[in-house]
Amino acid sequence: MGGEAIKVHGSVLSPAVLRVFACLYEKDLSSAEYVPVNMATGDHKKEPFLTLNPFGQVPGFEDGDLKLFESRAINQYIVQAYGDKGNQLNFHDDPKKNALVYVWMEVEAQRFDPAASKLLFELCIKPILGMTTNDAVVQEYEAKLGEILDVYEARLKQSNYLAADTFTLADLNHIPAINYLMGSKAKAVFEARPHVNAWCADILARPAWSKVLELQKKQS
Amino acid sequence: MGGEAIKVHGSVLSPAVLRVFACLYEKDLSSAEYVPVNMATGDHKKEPFLTLNPFGQVPGFEDGDLKLFESRAINQYIVQAYGDKGNQLNFHDDPKKNALVYVWMEVEAQRFDPAASKLLFELCIKPILGMTTNDAVVQEYEAKLGEILDVYEARLKQSNYLAADTFTLADLNHIPAINYLMGSKAKAVFEARPHVNAWCADILARPAWSKVLELQKKQS
Numbered sequence: 349m350g351g352e353a354i355k356v357h358g359s360v361l362s363p364a365v366l367r368v369f370a371c372l373y374e375k376d377l378s379s380a381e382y383v384p385v386n387m388a389t390g391d392h393k394k395e396p397f398l399t400l401n402p403f404g405q406v407p408g409f410e411d412g413d414l415k416l417f418e419s420r421a422i423n424q425y426i427v428q429a430y431g432d433k434g435n436q437l438n439f440h441d442d443p444k445k446n447a448l449v450y451v452w453m454e455v456e457a458q459r460f461d462p463a464a465s466k467l468l469f470e471l472c473i474k475p476i477l478g479m480t481t482n483d484a485v486v487q488e489y490e491a492k493l494g495e496i497l498d499v500y501e502a503r504l505k506q507s508n509y510l511a512a513d514t515f516t517l518a519d520l521n522h523i524p525a526i527n528y529l530m531g532s533k534a535k536a537v538f539e540a541r542p543h544v545n546a547w548c549a550d551i552l553a554r555p556a557w558s559k560v561l562e563l564q565k566k567q568s
Numbered sequence: 569m570g571g572e573a574i575k576v577h578g579s580v581l582s583p584a585v586l587r588v589f590a591c592l593y594e595k596d597l598s599s600a601e602y603v604p605v606n607m608a609t610g611d612h613k614k615e616p617f618l619t620l621n622p623f624g625q626v627p628g629f630e631d632g633d634l635k636l637f638e639s640r641a642i643n644q645y646i647v648q649a650y651g652d653k654g655n656q657l658n659f660h661d662d663p664k665k666n667a668l669v670y671v672w673m674e675v676e677a678q679r680f681d682p683a684a685s686k687l688l689f690e691l692c693i694k695p696i697l698g699m700t701t702n703d704a705v706v707q708e709y710e711a712k713l714g715e716i717l718d719v720y721e722a723r724l725k726q727s728n729y730l731a732a733d734t735f736t737l738a739d740l741n742h743i744p745a746i747n748y749l750m751g752s753k754a755k756a757v758f759e760a761r762p763h764v765n766a767w768c769a770d771i772l773a774r775p776a777w778s779k780v781l782e783l784q785k786k787q788s
Contacts, residue, residue, distance in 0.1 A: 403679065403717045414664050417679065421670035429663035443649035444634050452643035457677065458638065459623065499622045 350433055351377025357385050357397065358406030360564040363524035364419035365407045365466065369425040369563060370523050375434035382567060386432035390430075417543055420457055420521060434461075437517040445512060452510040454519035461491040464525040471532035494537050496511075497544050504543035519551050527552060570653055571597025577605050577617065578626030580784040583688070583744035585627045589744050589783060591643040593776035596654035602787060612640035625746060640677055640741060646735055655776075668722040672730040672738035683713040686746040692751035706754075714757050717764050724763035739771050747772060748780075 351372060360367035360382070372380045378510045379472050385391050385406055393404040400408025409416040411429070415423050438444035463483035466489045470481045504509060511518040529535060539545050551557070571592060578585035578670070579601070591602045605611050605626055613624040619772045620628025621637035627744045629636040638643050659665035686709045721729060731738040746768050750754060759765050771777070 369597060402722065403675075403716075414667060416667055418671050418674035421667065421674040424670045425667035428666060443645060444631075446648060446715075447634060447636055447645035450644045451636055451638050454638035454641040454677075455623075457674075467579055491597065496623075502622065 350375075350430070351380040353410075353412040354380035355410040356382050356394075357378060357383040357400060357408035357410075359385060359387050360567045362406050363465075363528065364405075366524040366527075366560055366564065367419045367521055368409065368426075369515070369560045370520055370557055371426050371437070373559045374437060375426055375430045376555070377430060377433065379428070384567065397475050400523040420453065423428065423517055436475070436527065437515070437520060438554070439512070449516045449518050452516075453521060454508075456518060456521045458531050459496050460493075460522060461525065463496060464529060466523055467493065467532070467534045468528050468547070471534055473530045476496065479506075490534060490537050493534070494540075497537060497541050500547075501541040501543050502548050506551050509547070515551065515554070519547075523551055523554075524555055570650070571595075571600040571757075572650065573630075573632040574600035574669060575630040575631075576600060577601050577603040577628035578612075579605060579607050579786070580787045582747075583685075583748065584625075584627050586744040586747075586780055587639045587741055588627050588629065588642050588646075590740055590777055591646050591657070591737070592780045593648055594740065594774070595689065597650060597651045598779070602783065603653050607785060625675050640673065641743065643737055655735070657735070657740060659732070668731040669736045669738050672736075673728075673741060676738060676741045679716050680713075680742060681745065684714060684749060687713065687739045687747050687752070687754045688745055691754055692748045701711055706774045711752060713754070714760075717757060717761050720767075721761040721764050724767050731768070735771065735774070739767075743771055747777070 352373065354377060356368050356372070357366060360366065360479055369382075372378070378553060385408075387406070392401075392406055397408060398404055400410070400415055403417070405417070407417070407422065409422045411425075416425060428440065431466070432442055438449045460506070467486060470486050474481050477503055500510070507513060509515050509519050526538070530538065530548065532551070538548050574592065574597060576585060576588050576592070580586065582638070587601070589602075592598070605617055605628075607626070611617055612621075612626055617628060618624055620635055621631070623637070625637070626638070627639060629642045631645075635646060648660065651660055658669045676781065687706060690706050690709070694701050727733060729739050730737050746758070750758065750768065750772070758768050
């Protein structure tokens, strides 16, 4: 056990919040506290949340007196600060191996996520909100995601995971969006690429991710 | 001197390429080689460039047999691999201080850059290409950038630089876009916020950035 001083403020429907919990559970920081933020009433746009994140987006994060935001930055902090705990998610002492973790983290943030988030909104969030999915947008972004996943397919032919032959933070950061999209018609974009499809099955089967889904179920 | 094994492939007009050179020069890796890529003939979308970056965007980067892409990932590598050289741009041994470098690097990548890049394209690139600037787009993105810079203004009232009281990689990653926009009408968005304006003047005056501008002039 560990992580008693850690609090994650947000909603368990948010992929960014789930991303942070996935990292905490990989690092055996299971005592981290979930603090729900009522986004329906706009509490993320008001104090005290704005003190955690002046941009008013979840998650907000505390570790003792340290306050952080931006899920990918939080995960980098967790991996650096708790290097000796749980699963190793980077190569802190080997800059050349670690460089590929940075590269594929950037690919997730700059290329995969913009396309995946658009599809996730159309296919997973709009139905929850009673809004109508825009099929033209879905088609456009499925094509964009497909082009990105062609590069992933070539990479995953050569390497078990994106940055290395072992699971790293670069893979982890993808999990929440992939978990959502695998429950939608966009799963066909992943299934059409066998190495991508096997990688998705592998990273979604991690015990830490099962724990995140339990938390989500309990708190929803 | 240092960086003899380093090559940066791209164009000196690209903010992402300039971002990498800014980091190399801060770290006194002045021997890094610039390898021009003819983007007008689409060489970045063909081999051998695609072996450096399968997404076909500059820069591509080599350090001996290590091949990388994504400018922000390359800069993280440089800072980690050459920690003992030149200026210190992060807090490698202090996870809590370093966490704020990660946070503000993400803010640059996820919030500042999308708005700044849109303006940069409309105001700086379109005139070079003989295309017409879309004033409605400029107005929309100046407003978006303004909202982001309101948060920067509050932050820079409390802190000399974004992540700390000293210059870090989080500040550095902003320099190329700010340098371009300060030569356009969008500079008013920065000038309207005194702490932001002083910070821009400070980071643009760094000797390493002057060296980058000399390289750009010589190679254009």
